[in-house]
Amino acid sequence: MRKWGHAAVGTALAAAAIAVPVTASAGEQGGPSCQRAFDHAVWEDMDSYNKRDAARYRAIIHRDMVTVGRKGNLYLGYDANVNPVLEQFKVPYEYSMPWTVVHTVVENCQMGFAILDAHYLEPAHGIDRHYTISLTLVRDRGRWQVVKDTVTDVVP
Secondary structure (H helix, E strand, O other): OOOOOOOOOOHHHHHHHHOOOOEEOOOOOOHHHHHHHHHHHHHHHHHHHHOOOHHHHHHHEEEEEEEEOOOOOEEEOHHHHHHHHHHHOOOOOOOEOOEEEEEEEEEOOOEEEEEEEEEEEEHHHOEEEEEEEEEEEEEEOOEEEEEEEEEEEOOO
């Protein structure tokens, strides 16, 4: 998913992300439980990534995942998206990526997207990159999975 950085997320931040309200279309079915499941899936994606949890990360990624990276790089399919991230999990230095969900939409309890505000931080290397992340999730075989991820630099 993210070829540009990841890290541990504080419990309070993760809990806050789950509590972000979801804007649902008039045609949505499933009500609050669908919205909570979607919000939890977004949190699961980010939390598994930030904690370098390979099993959880693999489980949240859809087999047809597409990523558009911050420099326009394109990754198509499960392996092309998962394998580079699992390699990145092995880097020996410390980093973090605090994030906040700023907007979500869920449609008919089948697809939804979330816009996140994030900072990728590498203190030892003096790196602080500000991103907007757009995640699209689909409900496939009864569970939410990330099918598209777009990362955009936030221009100061």
